[in-house]
Amino acid sequence: MTMLVTGWVALDDIETPFGRTERSLGGSATPAALAGALFTDVRILAVVGEDFPDELRRKLEHPRIDTAGIKTIEGGKTSVWGARYSYDMNSRDTWYPELGVSIEHLPPVLPEWRDSTVACLAAGLPSYQRDLIASLDAPKVTLVDTIKMFIDENPDDLRETMRLADFVTLNESEAREFAKMPSIARAGRSLVSDGVKTVIIKLGEFGAALISDGEYFVAPGYPLEEVVDPTGAGDSFAGAFLGYLDSVNQVTPGEIRRAMIYGSTVASFQVEGFGPSRLLTLTREEVDARYRKFRELTHFEVDG
Amino acid sequence: MTMLVTGWVALDDIETPFGRTERSLGGSATPAALAGALFTDVRILAVVGEDFPDELRRKLEHPRIDTAGIKTIEGGKTSVWGARYSYDMNSRDTWYPELGVSIEHLPPVLPEWRDSTVACLAAGLPSYQRDLIASLDAPKVTLVDTIKMFIDENPDDLRETMRLADFVTLNESEAREFAKMPSIARAGRSLVSDGVKTVIIKLGEFGAALISDGEYFVAPGYPLEEVVDPTGAGDSFAGAFLGYLDSVNQVTPGEIRRAMIYGSTVASFQVEGFGPSRLLTLTREEVDARYRKFRELTHFEVDG
Numbered sequence: 086m087t088m089l090v091t092g093w094v095a096l097d098d099i100e101t102p103f104g105r106t107e108r109s110l111g112g113s114a115t116p117a118a119l120a121g122a123l124f125t126d127v128r129i130l131a132v133v134g135e136d137f138p139d140e141l142r143r144k145l146e147h148p149r150i151d152t153a154g155i156k157t158i159e160g161g162k163t164s165v166w167g168a169r170y171s172y173d174m175n176s177r178d179t180w181y182p183e184l185g186v187s188i189e190h191l192p193p194v195l196p197e198w199r200d201s202t203v204a205c206l207a208a209g210l211p212s213y214q215r216d217l218i219a220s221l222d223a224p225k226v227t228l229v230d231t232i233k234m235f236i237d238e239n240p241d242d243l244r245e246t247m248r249l250a251d252f253v254t255l256n257e258s259e260a261r262e263f264a265k266m267p268s269i270a271r272a273g274r275s276l277v278s279d280g281v282k283t284v285i286i287k288l289g290e291f292g293a294a295l296i297s298d299g300e301y302f303v304a305p306g307y308p309l310e311e312v313v314d315p316t317g318a319g320d321s322f323a324g325a326f327l328g329y330l331d332s333v334n335q336v337t338p339g340e341i342r343r344a345m346i347y348g349s350t351v352a353s354f355q356v357e358g359f360g361p362s363r364l365l366t367l368t369r370e371e372v373d374a375r376y377r378k379f380r381e382l383t384h385f386e387v388d389g
Numbered sequence: 390m391t392m393l394v395t396g397w398v399a400l401d402d403i404e405t406p407f408g409r410t411e412r413s414l415g416g417s418a419t420p421a422a423l424a425g426a427l428f429t430d431v432r433i434l435a436v437v438g439e440d441f442p443d444e445l446r447r448k449l450e451h452p453r454i455d456t457a458g459i460k461t462i463e464g465g466k467t468s469v470w471g472a473r474y475s476y477d478m479n480s481r482d483t484w485y486p487e488l489g490v491s492i493e494h495l496p497p498v499l500p501e502w503r504d505s506t507v508a509c510l511a512a513g514l515p516s517y518q519r520d521l522i523a524s525l526d527a528p529k530v531t532l533v534d535t536i537k538m539f540i541d542e543n544p545d546d547l548r549e550t551m552r553l554a555d556f557v558t559l560n561e562s563e564a565r566e567f568a569k570m571p572s573i574a575r576a577g578r579s580l581v582s583d584g585v586k587t588v589i590i591k592l593g594e595f596g597a598a599l600i601s602d603g604e605y606f607v608a609p610g611y612p613l614e615e616v617v618d619p620t621g622a623g624d625s626f627a628g629a630f631l632g633y634l635d636s637v638n639q640v641t642p643g644e645i646r647r648a649m650i651y652g653s654t655v656a657s658f659q660v661e662g663f664g665p666s667r668l669l670t671l672t673r674e675e676v677d678a679r680y681r682k683f684r685e686l687t688h689f690e691v692d693g
Binding site for chain 1: 548571594595605606641643686688691
């Protein structure tokens with residue numbers, strides 16, 4: 086059982102009320118891979134420029150992560166993502182991408198990686214995500230994430246990709262914008278009637294909702310005392326969600342719900358540090374303890 | 390078992406993307422009372438002006454609501470609340486109160502109502518809320534709600550009242566403002582360490598969180614397809630929460646969690662119509678069906 090992760094391995098400039106980082110390890114694939122590695126073996130497929138520091142590359146060296154798919158483009162520049170958050174960290178104030186080598190140089194899947202059992206396609210070019218799904222032998226589960234940029238640029242192209250995936254993750258504002266619906270429930274249902282198999286709408290600190298033809302599941306947010314940096318929360322959710330599903334090796338409604346809670350749990354750790362720093366030291370034991378706590382915090386019986 | 394409800398019985402001017410109403414039945418006590426009457430007998434204590442239409446008074450006539458405590462002030466004007474909501478109905482764009490008779494004329498509890506078993510003090514002058522709690526014989530449970538106006542005007546006075554109540558409800562932005570804390574969890578804990586017994590932070594469409602010294606419970610929002618008007622959601626939550634607790638006649642952690650879900654469930658009906666219009670026809674059977682649905686939508690088992 087192995088999870089293929091694609092997306093950006095990038096440099097992040099982040100500023101929150103609690104501090105700032107410059108050129109730190111970031112991107113969409115990075116937190117997804119680190120989150121997934123808590124549950125299963127992970128392979129990362131991404132491109133970086135010559136300027137990508139060895140020191141950051143070493144941070145990705147993890148017993149369960151194969152980085153052979155991180156290709157360095159000679160003469161190229163690594164993508165940089167800048168984000169600034171104000172006091173209410175649910176929304177970004179400013180956001181600027183310098184896409185670097187990541188858009189022109191799309192790494193094909195390594196031949197020996199075609200047997201990956203699940204694929205987590207963090208934000209990336211929709212046509213590339215489509216090609217990648219097609220190039221795998223027989224993935225059990227695929228998940229596609231995206232960002233506003235691709236919704237704005239070519240929604241029809243994105244829609245085509247979304248229909249191919251088993252799970253699509255969108256954050257709340259993206260879902261409302263993409264579906265042109267004000268309510269989360271209606272946005273979700275509209276995407277499903279448009280051919281998306283299952284959509285997961287990420288609600289930031291308020292949790293996540295999963296909507297498919299026959300299923301609706303809502304999970305509240307884990308109550309965090311302190312959010313240091315929300316960057317990458319959604320990617321770590323996706324990586325943990327899919328990594329957990331890969332590890333249990335079956336996709337039942339019960340397992341999908343548990344995967345949602347594992348995703349939320351790992352995301353709640355991710356936001357405790359700048360970028361993916363918290364994930365670098367996080368253990369499965371810590372995750373399981375908070376997962377059980379999550380249940381305690383949310384459980385109720387219908388009757389007394 | 391009888392629930393005393395105080396607060397505004399008022400006239401609402403509401404404008405949402407879906408329509409508008411003028412001088413419709415509103416106020417804080419109105420949805421709280423109608424919500425509570427789904428579970429227990431209710432007594433309303435409020436003042437209105439001479440201009441309060443008989444037609445609206447008749448809407449409050451309900452087999453389980455005693456309106457003998459709604460006093461008409463001769464020559465006075467009924468309070469009017471105006472609210473306008475934009476596309477994202479989580480926040481009000483504009484909001485104006487014309488307080489009418491409700492601030493100078495505070496109705497003392499009717500002597501025969503001192504035996505009320507629970508008291509739901511919807512938004513009102515904090516010193517009046519305090520006097521009212523003191524004037525009851527032996528209420529089993531008291532709940533105090535408030536609004537930004539009272540937090541801004543005299544936070545110390547409000548704090549004194551909050552410490553007297555068994556439950557304090559605040560919406561998210563009020564809790565952050567009052568506690569001067571950015572995170573919901575920290576704002577809640579800060580209020581508790583400041584002497585509030587249990588605080589319920591209302592998260593609008595994202596549910597509610599309950600925080601006390603030994604308990605933390607988070608409930609997601611019920612996934613609604615269409616929100617017509619969010620006015621009064623918090624008041625209907627409070628009325629249903631307390632009405633349910635009154636009806637089961639015990640205040641255990643399990644019953645408090647069920648009360649949170651009943652509160653959220655009734656609030657999810659409240660927002661389906663303008664003002665409290667949906668509550669006027671709502672039945673306990675409809676509430677129980679959605680309550681069970683709520684469980685289905687949120688339940689997960691820790692292990693497979």
